[in-house]
Amino acid sequence: MQQRKQVHTLPLARPSGIGSWHDFRVTTLGALLDDFLFRSTSEADRDRKFEGLVREFLRTDTLWSAEFDEVWTWEQWPDGEGDKAWVDLVARKQETGDLSAVRCVFHDPDSPLPKKDIEKFLSASGKAPFTGRLVVATTDTWDSDAETAISDQDVPVRKIGLTDLLSSSVDWTEFKPDSLVSTS
Numbered sequence: 001m002q003q004r005k006q007v008h009t010l011p012l013a014r015p016s017g018i019g020s021w022h023d024f025r026v027t028t029l030g031a032l033l034d035d036f037l038f039r040s041t042s043e044a045d046r047d048r049k050f051e052g053l054v055r056e057f058l059r060t061d062t063l064w065s066a067e068f069d070e071v072w073t074w075e076q077w078p079d080g081e082g083d084k085a086w087v088d089l090v091a092r093k094q095e096t097g098d099l100s101a102v103r104c105v106f107h108d109p110d111s112p113l114p115k116k117d118i119e120k121f122l123s124a125s126g127k128a129p130f131t132g133r134l135v136v137a138t139t140d141t142w143d144s145d146a147e148t149a150i151s152d153q154d155v156p157v158r159k160i161g162l163t164d165l166l167s168s169s170v171d172w173t174e175f176k177p178d179s180l181v182s183t184s
Contacts, residue, residue: 036106057165057168058071059071060169061170067094070091074088089104109138114143118135118150127155133157134158137159137162138165
């Protein structure tokens with residue numbers, strides 16, 4: 001099992017011009033997402049980087065790392081066979097060993113997430129071995145069709161939005177876009 005790197009919730013020194021630690025964390029996450037948007041070689045490259053960021057978020061954030069003891073990419077997951085099937089990550093609950101399918105959606109934060117961005121994920125992950133689902137998106141708003149699609153599902157769907165990422169315990173200064181591409 002890979003040993004996790006200790007991540008401090010606050011950097012040792014705050015750069016000048018940043019008003020608070022929260023502002024610094026927000027600015028740093030914003031810079032990472034901007035880097036993904038503007039410096040990626042393709043949408044697939046951008047999405048792979050965001051998946052890496054989400055994987056590290058789930059493994060590092062105080063709340064989520066207490067829930068999950070392992071987070072794999074689809075390719076790393078021991079039972080991941082064939083095409084990715086719209087499931088980006090698989091997370092295992094510490095207490096029960098139950099599996100949650102995770103969809104990572106890099107989306108314009110100023111527009112609602114449309115149903116079309118999650119419907120194939122919902123179809124692919126709505127059955128065994130998954131007992132839970134998680135959609136992590138770079139927006140906080142979902143259109144009404146997307147909200148309706150996730151309600152009353154047999155396999156429940158939880159959401160993590162941009163505000164959740166920004167207010168997390170993660171020190172985003174520890175993350176480098178190039179290191180997020182690695183699947184090791």
